[in-house]
Amino acid sequence: LEHNRSTERMIFPTVDYRRGIVRILDQTRLPLEEHVLELRGPEEVAAAIRELKVRGAPAIGIAAAYGMLAALEKIMKRGSGDRAGYLFDRVEGAREIPAHGITAENIRDELAGARALLASTRPTAVNLFWALDRIEAALGAAGDDPVQMGRRVAKEAFAIHEEELEVELAIGRHGSPLIRNGMNILTHCNAGGLATAGYGTALGVLYWAFEEGKRFTVYADETRPLLQGARITTWELRRRGIETILLCDNAAASLFAAGRIDAAIVGADRIAANGDTANKIGTLGVAILCERFGKPFYVAAPWSTFDTKIPSGSEIPIEERGSREVTAFWGRETAPPGTTVYNPAFDVTPASLVTAIVTERGIMERPGEGTIRRFAAGAG
């Protein structure tokens, strides 16, 4: 099976749907604990997304799709009087679905509520809305038979997961030629298996290159305020056996000045029609360093991250998060009480600073309106 070949490339289950339950590796507990959350229903999935227990644009998309499936599981099991053990499972697919006592209307109402809830969690990552749209389209195409509706939605949710994993492997394969033996590569935040379906985008490129036998050093920005770089990127890279050096975000400039960085590669949360790229706060600073020191700045992202309805980066909604992420650590204050905080979760890197975007359709050099339109038409 295709998905078995793909899932072998995962080294840990970022997000999964097994035996009627959404399973998520709780990323807020890494690297101290590898704790898998079992989430029942869209409310629990929405809370996990909001609290960054699952994060990274592609992973959020998959979690949202599974949140919709969890809503479906709930309403359809209600029809069976909860006698069915579980209805859906990523490996087994859809099992026998109890059709009595549930109408198409019930399902549509339930899923509309779940969609609204999941869509309200985080505003920047476009993959969230893209995944919800795909589930909605599948539901719309399923007709009025509850059993068919269930089958169709489940199939779509699993397809989103499987396809994303295939996409990541394609990104890794396309991007690998950018990585040469002995390179020193800077990355920011986490665009690895834990941000995605399980392999990674920016880190996927590095993983593929490593699997091809190339050896290089990755400098990982710790990525304040939530330290995804320190907690998650170092954890992933070390598990893969890749040489990794952790640094505070503000130390990157001195590495560039010393000639110790050859390229930077990051993920993306949303890419506008002109190539402007929203990604984790701090990415713009990395891109500016690449520009000043004449080094390539690469973005790796699936096509699902492109939002061609948005003309430029200035229209991408940027989530501002609570001040406590900055003013406390492990629950203890690091700033005086009442301190005012500027804490955007993302920034926008103008397309002019992006050397290339690695997608599953190939490497897009000098991204801009024209190149993106050509890729949208399937070229690459």
Next chain:
Amino acid sequence: LEHNRSTERMIFPTVDYRRGIVRILDQTRLPLEEHVLELRGPEEVAAAIRELKVRGAPAIGIAAAYGMLAALEKIMKRGSGDRAGYLFDRVEGAREIPAHGITAENIRDELAGARALLASTRPTAVNLFWALDRIEAALGAAGDDPVQMGRRVAKEAFAIHEEELEVELAIGRHGSPLIRNGMNILTHCNAGGLATAGYGTALGVLYWAFEEGKRFTVYADETRPLLQGARITTWELRRRGIETILLCDNAAASLFAAGRIDAAIVGADRIAANGDTANKIGTLGVAILCERFGKPFYVAAPWSTFDTKIPSGSEIPIEERGSREVTAFWGRETAPPGTTVYNPAFDVTPASLVTAIVTERGIMERPGEGTIRRFAAGAG
């Protein structure tokens, strides 16, 4: 008295010498606690410097001078059989010094040991060596009478403190015209009263402008890994009543891109003969942002921070600190065990990125070999 006028401008005792004891506000406990350490002898002062309980180039210089005085206090009291309560006090000066049982040789040996110990604490801040040199010169000029030696060294240590405070007020006065009403000013780390004799260098400029009635907003980088910006700069600015917004270091680029920063001002730990400036890690990134977005980048530093023996920034020794500053917080891991870390305490900003250096001798525009030589000759 001159020093009383100056000390009124301090809002807290960064470092002081009272009744035979070095008193230091423990900056590692801020902002949770305002705890004053009482240090006896050079060993305790050296440990406090090494552990960053006192930090900031000018404050380290003063602490080192007082560390030498504490060594002197110790050996001279030993001569009195410890019957004297205390010998030296910043406000009272030198009291009656017991001269029996102590030779000039004893004093020189003791102070040579103290100097070696204090000089080994931190390599980058030149003020440390500058202060130790001043004490040594005072000792050399005092002849062989133990009482005179004691008087002369104490006078020099108190003079270093008093003069630095005067210098900071002069820096504030000279720099104030750079600050206009309504400006948004970025600062990095802490170059305020707690980094200095009590008023501040970069923040001293802002304090003077504020005391003149100007109103502006300060954006304070939190300054990883030790969060001097979050813990100390916000604490100082808020106590002065200045509007302050805290941000993670990596969020500054997005503020510049949004046109929300008009200028940056920082302190310095050592300035080479060509104007290259070592300061807290992350300063270079701020300077590069100023360059890219066409905003002025100011350094404020006393003349004691210039090291004209060093031709350029590449020869400034940069302290690398332990990995645990980056991999743990409040004693709890934030990165996988065994993670390799790059953790320099400082970086070097090339003179070409520095718009001006504010010194007690005036504003030095376009710092470089020529301008620095003119300032060294007393021009300004």
